[in-house]
Amino acid sequence: MISNLLISFELNGKEIHIEAQPDRRVIDLLREDLGLTGPKESCGRGDCGSCSILVDGFVRLSCLMLAVQLNGRKIVTIEGLYGPKGLLHPVQDLFVELGALQCGFCTPGMIMTIIDLLNSNPRPSRDEIREAISGNICRCGAYQKILDAVETISERVSQR
Amino acid sequence: MSKVFMPAQPDELWGILDENPEAVVYAGGTDLLVRLRSRFTKPDCLVCLERLDDLKGVKADDDDIFIGALTTHREMLNDPIIQKDLHILTHALKQLGSPPIRNMGTLGGNIVTASPAGDTLAPLYILNAQLEIGSRNSTRRAPIESFILGPGKVDLAHGEILSRVVVRKVPKFEVHHYEKVGKRNALACSVVSMATLMNVSSNNLISNIRLAWGSVGPTVLRFGDIEHFLVGKPLTVEGLSEAINMIQELVKPIDDIRATACYRREVAGRLLLRLLKYSV
Numbered sequence: 001m002i003s004n005l006l007i008s009f010e011l012n013g014k015e016i017h018i019e020a021q022p023d024r025r026v027i028d029l030l031r032e033d034l035g036l037t038g039p040k041e042s043c044g045r046g047d048c049g050s051c052s053i054l055v056d057g058f059v060r061l062s063c064l065m066l067a068v069q070l071n072g073r074k075i076v077t078i079e080g081l082y083g084p085k086g087l088l089h090p091v092q093d094l095f096v097e098l099g100a101l102q103c104g105f106c107t108p109g110m111i112m113t114i115i116d117l118l119n120s121n122p123r124p125s126r127d128e129i130r131e132a133i134s135g136n137i138c139r140c141g142a143y144q145k146i147l148d149a150v151e152t153i154s155e156r157v158s159q160r
Numbered sequence: 161m162s163k164v165f166m167p168a169q170p171d172e173l174w175g176i177l178d179e180n181p182e183a184v185v186y187a188g189g190t191d192l193l194v195r196l197r198s199r200f201t202k203p204d205c206l207v208c209l210e211r212l213d214d215l216k217g218v219k220a221d222d223d224d225i226f227i228g229a230l231t232t233h234r235e236m237l238n239d240p241i242i243q244k245d246l247h248i249l250t251h252a253l254k255q256l257g258s259p260p261i262r263n264m265g266t267l268g269g270n271i272v273t274a275s276p277a278g279d280t281l282a283p284l285y286i287l288n289a290q291l292e293i294g295s296r297n298s299t300r301r302a303p304i305e306s307f308i309l310g311p312g313k314v315d316l317a318h319g320e321i322l323s324r325v326v327v328r329k330v331p332k333f334e335v336h337h338y339e340k341v342g343k344r345n346a347l348a349c350s351v352v353s354m355a356t357l358m359n360v361s362s363n364n365l366i367s368n369i370r371l372a373w374g375s376v377g378p379t380v381l382r383f384g385d386i387e388h389f390l391v392g393k394p395l396t397v398e399g400l401s402e403a404i405n406m407i408q409e410l411v412k413p414i415d416d417i418r419a420t421a422c423y424r425r426e427v428a429g430r431l432l433l434r435l436l437k438y439s440v
Contacts, residue, residue, distance in 0.1 A: 002161075002162040003162075005164070022161050022162060022163055022164040022206070023161040023164075023196075025193070044197055045193075045194040045197060045198075046190055046193075046194060046257075046260075046261055047347055049258065049260060052260055058234070058263045059259065059260045059263060060260055060263055060264055061190075061260045061261070061264065063193070063197075064189050064190055064193040064194070064264060065189060065193070065264075066164055066189070066193070066206070066208065068164050068166060068208070069166070069189075069208060069210065071166070113259065113260065116259075116263075117259075131259070132259055134258050134259065134345065134346030134347070135257070135258020135259050135260050135261060135346060135347060136258075
């Protein structure tokens with residue numbers, strides 16, 4: 001007999017207690033059980049980055065994690081980036097301002113990866129940005145605009 | 161699948177492994193979850209090692225560097241001990257997977273997965289890495305080349321786990337070179353890779369060299385004969401040409417989806433020419 005596991009973690013600042021089957025993946029738990037459709041499943045095998053989320057501040061692929069691995073962790077998805085008054089995160093603002101997307105399917109994963117990058121390296125070079133997003137595939141090919149957006153963020157950070 | 165365990169203490173792990181003889185163990189999950197999804201494996205019971213904090217981190221004493229098997233690739237890249245003494249490993253880690261994969265995947269996982277294309281393996285072979293394998297009542301040590309038996313096959317019994325990787329600090333090498341030939345730069349499985357540790361004398365002779373190749377045989381390959389042959393040779397095209405032929409004879413590549421055996425054999429030899437940039 002398969003018994004469900006009780007999983008407790010922090011999701012976008014809220015405590016979550018939820019039951020899941022042992023083989024439930026994080027991407028399925030987030031999208032289907034918790035209704036957060038920001039993280040997308042494209043390849044389901046770690047090649048594309050569209051399911052990227054932050055786990056204890058570091059970007060990870062939610063298609064390659066079992067739900068039970070969330071126990072005790074702090075999770076942030078694209079839905080958790082809003083400020084208290086519903087303001088967009090500065091990275092989201094610049095994506096809008098500079099048009100760093102076409103279809104938008106890679107955008108939630110891309111932005112989570114960029115936030116991890118900027119946390120560890122607030123002023124990345126263009127090459128460092130390229131390297132950081134090398135696991136996030138954009139099939140529209142908006143890479144140059146994405147690089148422009150991240151570069152602009154780091155310039156604004158350094159002007160402050 | 162009916163059970164998943166996440167032990168936080170070794171004693172808890174040994175108990176779980178005793179009670180579940182069919183359990184499949186994983187660390188970062190970047191290989192296992194792909195295989196689960198494609199239904200190559202259908203285990204009933206999984207054991208995730210990620211909460212075993214005793215097996216994480218890098219330490220050193222006067223003679224050796226110790227890397228916990230559950231240290232992630234990102235943690236190794238950011239580690240001052242590895243940055244100072246094991247450049248060969250950082251060169252390889254920078255080309256492994258992608259940033260999110262490096263946040264999840266571990267050194268122990270890369271070894272136990274035992275892919276001939278595993279990026280950390282060729283560096284570990286030429287560092288003469290020793291592996292510590294733990295079980296409930298004992299710890300044993302094995303050199304990496306005797307631990308890895310073939311693609312996906314390692315000398316690990318049920319009830320044992322790879323716990324630490326041990327690398328000697330001496331001898332020192334000036335040149336740490338790792339090169340991977342793949343279809344693209346990120347997220348690529350290597351077509352051929354070559355890791356090199358080398359010292360070159362002031363008159364441009366090779367004074368000491370270790371070489372290993374990935375993706376051109378069932379395991380990483382290292383040839384003592386070639387290393388021996390190259391000592392004393394000038395680091396020039398002429399000096400390397402005979403060794404290139406020897407390498408092309410000795411490697412055992414296969415045709416697969418990424419490249420032909422013929423192409424791999426050619427490239428495996430010619431990667432040696434990249435070392436010319438270190439000539440003095």
